[in-house]
Amino acid sequence: MGKILVKHFSISIDGFGAGLSQSLENPLGIYGTDLHKWAFVTKTFRTMIGESGGTEGVDNGVFHNTFKNVGAVIMGRNMFGPIRGNWKDVEWKGWWGENPPFHVPVFVLTHHERESMEMKGGTTFNFITSGIKSALEEAKKVAQGKDIVIGGGVSTIRQFLEAGYIDEMEISLSPVFLGSGENLFSGIDMRKLGFNKIVRTVGEGATHFVLTRD
């Protein structure tokens, strides 16, 4: 069996995993891109978006590792797109274009039904209206023993954490303040949840922590 993981999820010094006011122009909310600067400059990221160059140090290794042994991805609706309510605009196919970087089945949590979509490169988007437990069961069916990644955003990760489903969590602390936004750990007692094994890895642009349970 694979594990249920959060991978390279970036937070600010003040604990925010996304800024306020997510929109088409600001997919990560106001100042949200500051969180991910460490990843954007890596060779792995630049290759993903069809650019050359990029750093090849510790941060690149951490970011590259994100895509290893992944069997399925679960994400919240806000991570999939800025549209709210019914899927009026069924043309929306995620932020990532025709060939998304997942290459595995992706399960999108939503309150509104929608047909599955097959994208290029092996990514399928499946829409789950029956909650996180169902999403996990569906993901397990197709993950072929590989890991299931809880991709985000903050609210989705918090739900999985509080339900006790997460085996391991990898967070990346960026040296920035957001000031406001969605706080990842506020009101969640990670110590009580058992995440007391903490390994730090220092990257060029962020400090990474792998959190596992006792």
Add this chain to the structure above:
Amino acid sequence: MGKILVKHFSISIDGFGAGLSQSLENPLGIYGTDLHKWAFVTKTFRTMIGESGGTEGVDNGVFHNTFKNVGAVIMGRNMFGPIRGNWKDVEWKGWWGENPPFHVPVFVLTHHERESMEMKGGTTFNFITSGIKSALEEAKKVAQGKDIVIGGGVSTIRQFLEAGYIDEMEISLSPVFLGSGENLFSGIDMRKLGFNKIVRTVGEGATHFVLTRD
């Protein structure tokens, strides 16, 4: 003129600068000592408490730097001791014994008047009942142009931050969760306060950030 600083103030990944339930046995609250492990193992700290040995790396340098160019210290009453209300027990002379590690005038914020105390090694404890602005004015009078350090705890630092008095802040992020306690930045928008210059220094046991204003 010296600056008004917070120096090497330790927080957890989940943002807490002290645990719950401070007491005589737990001066830093439950799990609070975990925050300071990085400092406790340094040569500077071990020398302070009369022990030999200790590390001499980056963390030691950061901790050693804490005591440089300090003209006065301001602290909250909880940092001075576990006693609340009137100073019934005037025998209490702080956590640090007869020769406290400050060696300069210390101003303790309290609602209850008390006579100043002269300790060994140049530390004096002065009790200020008229608020943080008065404490700052008194500290400036005696600091001889050196820096004034806001020592803590969390509530005191937050008051000085929100009043706009802090020029520079040095925090040390320890790779631990506290789960509960006093959160340093919760509800404080450091970006709006202007703390957008952030320099990271990686120590052996903690990740240090120097925060200055634009």
